Every structure is written in C-alpha cells, then in structure tokens.
Amino acid sequence: MQEMSIKGVRKQEVEFPLRNITLRGLGFGDSSKPLIVALHGWLDNAATFEPLAGYLTDYYLVALDLAGHGKSDHRSKDAHYHLVDFVYDVHEVVESQGWSDFILLGHSMGGIIGSMYTSCFPEKVSKYITIESLGPFTKDSESSPTQLRESIESRLAGAASTGKHPSNKQSVIRARAIAGGFSDDCAAILVERNLTEVNGQLEFTTDRRLRTFSSLRITEDQAQAFLEAITCPTIVIIADNGYEIVKKTAELRKNWIKQVKLLQSPGSHHPQLDNPQAVSAHILHFVHEN
Secondary structure, three states, rough: OOOOOOOOEEEEEEEEOOOOOOEEEEEEEEOOOEEEEEEEEOOOOOHHHHHHHHHOOEEEEEEOOOOOOOOOOOOOOOOOOOHHHHHHHHHHHHHHHHHOOOOEEEEEEHHHHHHHHHHHHOEEEEEEEEEEEOOOOOHHHHHHHHHHHHHHHHHHHHHOOOOOOOOOOHHHHHHHHHHHHOOHHHHHHHHHHEEEEEEEEEEEEOOHHHHOOOOOEEEEHHHHHHHHHOOEEEEEEEEEOHHHHHHHHHHHHHHHHOEEEEEEOOOOOHHHHHHHOOOOHHHHHHHOOO
C-alpha cells in the first residue's frame, strides 16, 4: 500500500475489492480516528479532497474513486453508469468494511449520491455534508421517452467512436483548469489521477461511457422523498462562484431536510480544491457541534 505525507497528514492508496468491481481511492490520516467517507464529482476523482484533508487532521478521510473514475475499475462492457448503481457501490464498500456511524461528505455528483445513500441508510450516517449540490437532478415524467432515446443514441454513438489520446499532461491540465474555473495547480491535482501512461502513450483513466446521457431522470417528487428521508444533521456548502442552478435548487429544497443549514464559501464549483481552508472551517464547526 503506497504511502506519502501531505501537509503532515499521511496519504495512502486504498483498495476495496467488491463482488463485481474493485474500487480504489485515497485514505488521509490515521485510521483509528473518526471516519469521513468522501465522494467526488462527475469526471473527478478522490484527489479532489486532497487539499481539504490537510485541515481535517482529527479525522480519517477515505475518498473513493467512483466506478469508472480515477484508479477504480470500469464497469463491464455490457453495463452502464446509472446513478443508483453508484449508491449500491458505496453501500457495498460500507458493508465490506463494517463501517457505521460515519460522516458522509460529497461534492457535486458525489453529493447527489450521498443524499440518496443517506436517505436509504440513515442508520449508517451520523452527519451529512454536501458541497455544491442538494439532491438529484430532475425532469418531468413526460420527458422520459425523449430522455431514454437520447441516452440510447448517445451510447451507440460513443461505442462507435474511438477515444482521443492526450498529447501531453500540461495541455490536459490547462483544459481542465479552464473548464473548472480554477487554477492550473488545482487542475493538476485532479489530472494526475485521471491520466496513465501505456507503452509511452498517455491515456485517460476515466471511462468514456460516463460522458453519455443518463437513461432516466427522477422526478422532483422523487427527489423530495429522498431528501425528506434524511434524518441526520446536514450542511450544504454553496460556492460564491459556483453553478447558479445549484444555488437556486438548494434554496428551493432546503426545507425538505429536517436538520439543515445552507452555508456560503468563496470559490468555484470546486471550493474544496481552490478554497479548502474556508470549506474546512464550515466542516469543523459542523462536526464539532452537539
């Protein structure tokens, strides 16, 4: 198990062999300390929590690479990346490790997955923290036929195309920084885990199938049911320069959770990357309450 130190906090590669897939990730700190399980956003990886980990030294932070991301396995050729299957993966990891009474932290898509997990398994999660998300994206039920058609067509088109190989790491870092609205240094943290070299050729570790359209979106009523089932104390951290739709959605949905606080943080849609000290201050205040 590879280990190194970041800001005085031990960092190690972790691996979770499951029934049909192996997930990997990063463990930060001392495993004897209280556990925080962290879930990253779409096309990101476990390293998105690396800057934050340096401020959470009283905890053992386990950041997963979700299926098809970072160093985790891709799903089999006949499978796909449905949102509910990520929730299944998280629970299989939790059960395999015997984890309970842990703090769950999610960013963006990881926050969506976290909201669904916390609502389904409230006995496992003592506190829930979500950054730049509050519950699943939704569509009206009438859109379902169109949504499914577009998903099928995008999957077929993706399967018929060939992936592009990046020419050099720096160009990938610059492109990721532009897309994310953060610095090259922040982008480099993510890119390092999203690239590998095979026979002298750089390749993305992220599964290309993640870029295809979702097969179905849940309805707003379903999203409300998930959020209303969350019983533990919750904070929602919204970035000043994050996505406007996230701010609006959080305001509309905040009353669906029994114990929730909406908090502001400076930064982009990835404030845990570009403003980890501000985000950690919110988290530490929250986890030390009660």
